[in-house]
Amino acid sequence: MSSMSNAYKVPGRLAKFASAAIWWIASVSLFISIWELCWYMKWANPMLFPPPHLFLQDLYFVGKLFDKSTRLGNPTAGLIVWTIAKTIGASTLRVLIGLCLAFVGSLLIGIAIRFSPLFGRLVLPVINLLAPVSPIAWLPVAMLIFGLGNAPAIFLVYIALFFIMTLATLSLIDSLPIAYAQVARIMGGTRLQIFVQVVLPAILPGLFVVLRLNLFAAWMIVLIAEAVGVGGGLGLVVMIARNTFDSQLAFFTMFLIGAVGFVMDMGLREIQRRVLYWAT
Amino acid sequence: MSSETNGQALETPAISCINVGKTWGADTDRAVEAVKGFNLDVGKNEFIVLLGPSGCGKSTLLYLIAGLQELTEGQIKSHGRPVVAPDSDRSLIFQESSLYPWLSVIENVAFGLKLRGMAKHKRRSIAIQLLNKVGLGGFEEKRPDELSGGMRQRAAVARALAMEPSVLLMDEPFAALDVQTRSKLQDFLIQIWRDSGASVLFVTHHIDEAIALADRVVVFTARPGTIKSIVPVELPRPRDHRDPVLRELRDQLIELLADEVDRAFAEQEQINDEDKIRA
Numbered sequence: 001m002s003s004m005s006n007a008y009k010v011p012g013r014l015a016k017f018a019s020a021a022i023w024w025i026a027s028v029s030l031f032i033s034i035w036e037l038c039w040y041m042k043w044a045n046p047m048l049f050p051p052p053h054l055f056l057q058d059l060y061f062v063g064k065l066f067d068k069s070t071r072l073g074n075p076t077a078g079l080i081v082w083t084i085a086k087t088i089g090a091s092t093l094r095v096l097i098g099l100c101l102a103f104v105g106s107l108l109i110g111i112a113i114r115f116s117p118l119f120g121r122l123v124l125p126v127i128n129l130l131a132p133v134s135p136i137a138w139l140p141v142a143m144l145i146f147g148l149g150n151a152p153a154i155f156l157v158y159i160a161l162f163f164i165m166t167l168a169t170l171s172l173i174d175s176l177p178i179a180y181a182q183v184a185r186i187m188g189g190t191r192l193q194i195f196v197q198v199v200l201p202a203i204l205p206g207l208f209v210v211l212r213l214n215l216f217a218a219w220m221i222v223l224i225a226e227a228v229g230v231g232g233g234l235g236l237v238v239m240i241a242r243n244t245f246d247s248q249l250a251f252f253t254m255f256l257i258g259a260v261g262f263v264m265d266m267g268l269r270e271i272q273r274r275v276l277y278w279a280t
Numbered sequence: 281m282s283s284e285t286n287g288q289a290l291e292t293p294a295i296s297c298i299n300v301g302k303t304w305g306a307d308t309d310r311a312v313e314a315v316k317g318f319n320l321d322v323g324k325n326e327f328i329v330l331l332g333p334s335g336c337g338k339s340t341l342l343y344l345i346a347g348l349q350e351l352t353e354g355q356i357k358s359h360g361r362p363v364v365a366p367d368s369d370r371s372l373i374f375q376e377s378s379l380y381p382w383l384s385v386i387e388n389v390a391f392g393l394k395l396r397g398m399a400k401h402k403r404r405s406i407a408i409q410l411l412n413k414v415g416l417g418g419f420e421e422k423r424p425d426e427l428s429g430g431m432r433q434r435a436a437v438a439r440a441l442a443m444e445p446s447v448l449l450m451d452e453p454f455a456a457l458d459v460q461t462r463s464k465l466q467d468f469l470i471q472i473w474r475d476s477g478a479s480v481l482f483v484t485h486h487i488d489e490a491i492a493l494a495d496r497v498v499v500f501t502a503r504p505g506t507i508k509s510i511v512p513v514e515l516p517r518p519r520d521h522r523d524p525v526l527r528e529l530r531d532q533l534i535e536l537l538a539d540e541v542d543r544a545f546a547e548q549e550q551i552n553d554e555d556k557i558r559a
Binding site: 011177179180183184185186187188193197198201202204246277278 | 346347348365366368370371372374376378379380382391392394395396423425439443555
């Protein structure tokens with residue numbers, strides 16, 4: 001009888017995770033298999049669309065291209081994986097720092113606009129004016145002000161996210177149930193207390209979702225900035241691949257970008273699950 | 281300062297409404313008169329039920345007394361002092377409990393005390409006492425979404441009681457609950473009311489609920505809302521709905537309300553027709 005009841009055991013968290021992982025593997029494997037099949041049947045030009053087994057081989061030579069010091073024939077000082085890791089790290093760092101700054105900045109400015117009507121009247125029109133300006137248009141400005149390196153890239157991530165998230169903050173504040181503020185007013189809360197202890201926690205989950213949705217935009221901006229020449233990172237490698245017609249390198253980099261973006265999104269989702277537990 | 285309006289009270293009424301009126305959009309052409317010429321004194325520890333058809337302005341009146349809306353006419357006083365702003369002495373319980381989802385139950389109940397700057401251990405102990413009193417002992421660390429609707433409303437009552445109000449304003453608090461829970465919560469409310477010594481102003485459109493709870497039932501007219509009649513209910517609680525006196529009362533209230541409900545519907549149809557003509 002006990003073996004019968006085991007058959008109906010509710011799957012635990014580990015089983016759920018394993019199930020999700022298996023489906024993930026199945027989906028990606030299917031995609032790769034179709035790609036490999038195309039290569040095998042010579043439907044796709046291997047020069048233009050090398051399947052994974054091609055662009056993942058020769059990792060040593062591909063990896064060398066990731067680091068300036070090893071690019072032109074110098075033997076690598078350390079493991080080849082390190083050059084790839086350093087490059088990924090550079091891009092990721094820029095995205096993360098820009099993300100954090102934009103999240104905090106838009107939260108503060110958004111709340112300030114609603115808290116102080118005077119501030120709102122002065123600042124909001126400017127924000128509405130600048131919001132539609134694509135970060136790409138900000139690129140020359142960024143490089144003029146910040147030069148090359150991490151700073152302009154971080155600045156561009158900030159620009160890409162800040163305006164959208166400020167407007168999202170305003171929208172979230174305005175759509176809060178009015179009872180939330182009414183309860184606090186009845187309890188004798190000051191305006192500041194209401195904004196800090198009620199409005200802020202109430203909008204955090206929604207704002208975090210907006211952040212996650214815009215993560216990919218931030219990623220794209222960093223890569224574009226690096227491709228254009230702010231220095232270092234995965235974007236630069238993409239440009240090298242383009243300039244040298246190296247499709248193996250191109251696809252390898254794409255694979256890396258996809259993987260890192262995926263991991264970052266998962267990370268954000270996990271943070272959301274733990275810290276902002278009250279959100280759906 | 282003693283009340284002169286009802287001639288018998290020697291103490292200042294907990295709530296005194298003097299010719300209260302509220303018109304939405306007062307200076308526009310879409311002005312809607314929600315409440316008009318409303319006069320009522322609520323004594324200490326009195327349980328008043330505001331009964332009326334939907335849209336008659338009873339909830340509006342409650343919000344005016346709470347201080348969340350501004351009057352266009354008349355005056356409201358609480359213990360002799362004019363009401364100009366919300367105050368924790370007049371706590372409002374909403375139809376949806378409006379507990380904050382990011383706080384645990386105990387943090388919700390202690391929220392008002394936290395705003396006042398009370399120390400954590402002190403407000404926690406007060407909150408635990410209140411939660412035990414409302415029958416939620418053991419649920420302190422739960423999140424609001426882990427509670428049922430009835431439990432959330434009880435937590436909302438505990439949150440209000442933490443501020444030791446002299447007036448409890450309740451806006452159809454049991455409307456979203458099923459019949460059995462509603463009945464249990466009515467008993468619970470009477471007990472809380474007796475223990476706290478507060479006056480209660482309870483809005484409902486449910487006649488049986490009014491009879492079960494009230495010292496006096498204030499029957500509203502349709503919009504613009506004013507007092508049609510005040511029906512005292514001088515029976516000991518708990519009240520048996522099979523009691524013939526209660527049955528009579530029920531019939532009386534049904535009759536009083538019937539006209540007003542018809543008027544409310546007629547007015548709605550008139551508005552619909554006007555909109556059609558305009559469109």
